[in-house]
Amino acid sequence: MKDQPATVIGGSASGQSHQVASTMQAVVQDGYGTSDVLRVAEIARPVIGPREVLVEVRAAGLDRGTWHLMQGKPRLLRLVFGLRSPKQPVIGRDVAGVVVEVGTEVTAFAVGDEVFGVAPGSVAEYAVAREDKLAHRPATVTWEQAAVVPISGGTALQAVVDAGRVAAGQKVLVIGASGGVGSYAVQLAKAAGAEVTGVASAAKADLVRALGADHVLDYAVDDIADGTRHYDLIIDIAGLCELSRLRRALTPRGTLVLVGGEGGGDWTGGTMGRQLRARLSSAFSGQRLTSVIAQERGADYVRLAALLESGQVVPSLERAYPLAETVDAMRHLEAGRVRGKIAVTARSGA
Known part of the structure; x- marks a missing residue:
């Protein structure tokens, strides 16, 4: 994967925050296709809206849904996600990380909260999530385990x-x-x-x-x-x-x-x-x-968090790949060899 610039469009101004970098590493795609369309790029950090939070990503999950969006198949998906190329160039949706900025209308989360849920463009160092698509991370699971739960x-x-x-x-x-x-x-x-x-x-x-x-x-x-x-x-x-x-x-x-x-x-x-x-x-x-037809709902992640905390549900995590090896992770997924789920860690030592 070659490092090249990419553009991610953000939202409006935010409320509570702490100092974060203005750019970040992310895995992006400029068109649809196999894992060969993926590359690591230095891009602008996304900007949050009033009801969104900025998550410092510790881990992101990969699944067949991510693969379908990468391929743009079935083709009807492109009517929603982009006809010729994805509207959101950064791949991934499952996320686990720490809230570093909150929008002016956010009430459920604060800076420093550990969360998991859905954030489009999660295979990156930072990702934006809607307040209603997150839940607090259970202390009983690791970052990588939490990241493969939501979707x-x-x-x-x-x-x-x-x-x-x-x-x-x-x-x-x-x-x-x-x-x-x-x-x-x-x-x-x-x-x-x-x-x-x-x-x-x-x-x-x-x-x-x-x-x-x-x-x-x-x-x-x-x-x-x-x-x-x-x-x-x-x-x-x-x-x-x-x-x-x-x-x-x-x-x-x-x-x-x-x-x-x-x-x-x-x-x-x-x-x-x-x-x-x-x-x-x-x-x-x-x-x-x-x-x-699955819905992405923070209320469901709260229900799952209770099951994770009780030990009734344990994420089946095969392994986690570093961000730079995301292409290898996607090839493993494409081949159908994954046992359970796989994750990508956005930060070494996270």
Whole structure:
């Protein structure tokens, strides 16, 4: 990655602050593509608005969402994030760090607070976050662990607890159990008292068991719809299984929750059509088929913080990379080899 200047547009003036640098190191992209579009650049530090805070980044999380935004795929994403190149050139959204400046209308946080949540452009030394997309960092987790919780953990919470309505004693199937969202989905279902079966590759079966799964199926060998077992709740994160097979694996009154998914068309990724078909099928069946489009909410991160503090949820962090090695981290993610989550540390020794 070559160091070149880039421009980041900031907001309005701020309130409480302490002295911070006017420039920073960040990982940026000037266009869409593979990890080769990424580079480290010295850029202007972003400016906060009245309801925003400036976070000195200690660690940032990387996930499939970051990869999709880097690629600009599915292409419908570009209508929101930029047609030819990203409106936000700095990659990353998950963040953990220390508040160093607060906007004039911020009431929930003060300079010096340790926080985690969502801040677009988090793979940098500083990032701006909205007040309503942060929570206080639990003392029981490291910076790197906190940084890999918000988006994946929040998505899992919305899928398993809110949409799935998981309950004690239920049989729950998590497809894609070894990934970012899946690793939290398994733990959240177990925390609710469910019997959990995780679907993953054979190479990651040990990880899924370590997360607390009672049973593990190899997606390349085991058939989830062979009729030998039925589930009250299925959380499908991988998105590669036909709806008819998922329905056969459900109990007659069971619930299926679709969470994103890979594959499909270049424009929509196949997700939108699949979710629409699921909802239409649900209207004519005793089974409840629904989907989750994840929301970034500080209130969810507060809920997750309580679970982290109690030890019911532990972030599955494979490793952390220094900022200068972000390209290597993204290549590892692209290859599908990540077990759980990976992070980037913005500051050495943080």
